[in-house]
Amino acid sequence: MATQKKADLKKVRTISIVKRKSRVSLGKFGLVFDPAHENFGDFVDSLPKILAARDLGKFAAEVADARRKRRPVIAMLGAHVIKVGLGPVIADLIDRGVITCVAMNSAAVIHDVETALWGMTSEDVAANLGDGSFGMSRETGEFINNTLRRTFRRGREGYGESIGAALAKAPHAVASVVAACRRAGIACTVHAAIGTDIIHQQPSMSGAATGELSFRDFRILCDQVGKLGGGGVVMNIGSAVVLPEVFLKALTVARNLGSRPGVFTTANFDMIQHYRPRLNVVTRPTAGGGRGYQFTGHHEIMIPLLAGMIKLRVH
Numbered sequence: 001m002a003t004q005k006k007a008d009l010k011k012v013r014t015i016s017i018v019k020r021k022s023r024v025s026l027g028k029f030g031l032v033f034d035p036a037h038e039n040f041g042d043f044v045d046s047l048p049k050i051l052a053a054r055d056l057g058k059f060a061a062e063v064a065d066a067r068r069k070r071r072p073v074i075a076m077l078g079a080h081v082i083k084v085g086l087g088p089v090i091a092d093l094i095d096r097g098v099i100t101c102v103a104m105n106s107a108a109v110i111h112d113v114e115t116a117l118w119g120m121t122s123e124d125v126a127a128n129l130g131d132g133s134f135g136m137s138r139e140t141g142e143f144i145n146n147t148l149r150r151t152f153r154r155g156r157e158g159y160g161e162s163i164g165a166a167l168a169k170a171p172h173a174v175a176s177v178v179a180a181c182r183r184a185g186i187a188c189t190v191h192a193a194i195g196t197d198i199i200h201q202q203p204s205m206s207g208a209a210t211g212e213l214s215f216r217d218f219r220i221l222c223d224q225v226g227k228l229g230g231g232g233v234v235m236n237i238g239s240a241v242v243l244p245e246v247f248l249k250a251l252t253v254a255r256n257l258g259s260r261p262g263v264f265t266t267a268n269f270d271m272i273q274h275y276r277p278r279l280n281v282v283t284r285p286t287a288g289g290g291r292g293y294q295f296t297g298h299h300e301i302m303i304p305l306l307a308g309m310i311k312l313r314v315h
Contacts, residue, residue: 024050041312052295059293060306062265063098063233064313071232071264072100074224076247076281078238079107082177083122084300087115089307091180098314101224102160102181105242106192106214109163109178110199114140116167116176123198141202145209152209158216160188187224189217191246218246225250226259236281237269238299244268244280251285263289269302270295 030053031046038046047053066073075090093099104112114121114137123137144163151162164182173179181188192214194200194207225247228234236243254261266286268277273294282292295302 028054040308044309044312052297055293056295056306057309059265059267059295060309061313062231062291063235063310066231066233066265067098067100067314069231071230072224072227073098073233074101074103074228074235075099076103076234076236076239076243077108077177078105078240078243079111080238081299081303082108082111082115084298086299086303087112087175087177089304090177091175093307093310094177094180094184094186096311096314097184098310099186101187101189101221102177103189103191103217103221103243103246104160104177105239106159106190106197106199106210109144109160109190110140110197112176112178113144113163113167116170116172116179117143119172137198138202141199142204144199145202145204145206148209148213149204149206152206152212156216157213158220159190159192159210159213160217162213163190164188187220189221189224190214191217191221191242193242196242218250221246222250222253222257226254226257226261228254228264229260229262230264232261232264233266234264234281234285235267235269236277237303238271239277240270240274241276244276248280248284265290265292267293267295269297269299269306271298272296 028049030048033043033046035043044057047057049057063073075093077090081090090099090102094102111121118139143166147162147166148159151157155162157165160178160181164178167173167176167179168182170176170179178188190213192210194210199205200210225234234247236247251261264286266281268281270277273296278294282294286292
């Protein structure tokens with residue numbers, strides 16, 4: 001068998017590193033942070049100006065800039081965001097006027113309601129599934145479902161607004177995102193997928209009430225999305241399917257009705273990047289202008305960090 005020809009590396013031409021294009025320089029490196037003598041702003045400044053650390057700072061600045069321009073900042077929240085203890089962090093951004101609209105799936109509302117009323121949430125599914133008691137917490141279902149029933153019969157409010165009103169005097173309302181929206185007078189929309197949540201399997205469930213109030217909230221979100229142009233922001237935190245799909249439909253309704261949301265910024269925060277948020281939040285909506293970000297990490301770490309970075313820039 002013939003020996004195969006080999007390239008002669010002695011003939012390779014090299015260049016000087018001084019002339020080479022490099023993407024990382026020492027000026028972008030992280031700095032040593034001393035918590036004994038420095039503050040949170042110093043910590044943020046110590047982060048590397050590279051990749052996600054750089055982009056998170058840019059995104060925080062865009063959120064702050066949106067509020068200076070009085071443009072909307074919409075936060076779309078999955079259930080995990082609430083059950084890992086971030087209700088007070090989100091509520092604080094609402095109270096400060098940073099977040100101007102919240103959209104949630106109905107699982108997020110369940111965790112929010114349980115926290116506000118009883119100071120606990122996140123059922124142990126494995127322990128209760130075997131005997132059929134999983135999801136059968138009577139108080140949770142009756143509070144939410146009966147509130148929706150009453151509003152369906154007598155009111156014109158949507159899902160989020162009706163729950164917010166019912167939580168106004170809850171013992172732990174300070175930790176509630178829905179109650180914070182009510183205090184601030186901003187839109188809180190809830191987007192239910194029938195059959196996905198524990199309250200849908202209980203005797204108090206009304207498909208008519210749940211469907212109608214969730215539909216009202218979809219129309220409210222369409223109106224909010226229509227105001228994004230000129231520097232608004234949408235952040236999706238922890239919803240892999242429902243809210244990215246709802247947002248894309250709300251965006252197309254807004255455009256169809258003539259709102260023509262122009263340049264705005266989006267970001268997706270999740271522990272794993274999924275198909276729908278990447279396309280329906282980050283890529284497709286900003287194709288005509290603006291920018292989409294993707295941040296991967298645990299919510300209980302990423303969102304307090306983001307909130308702190310935003311507050312450094314909002315006065």
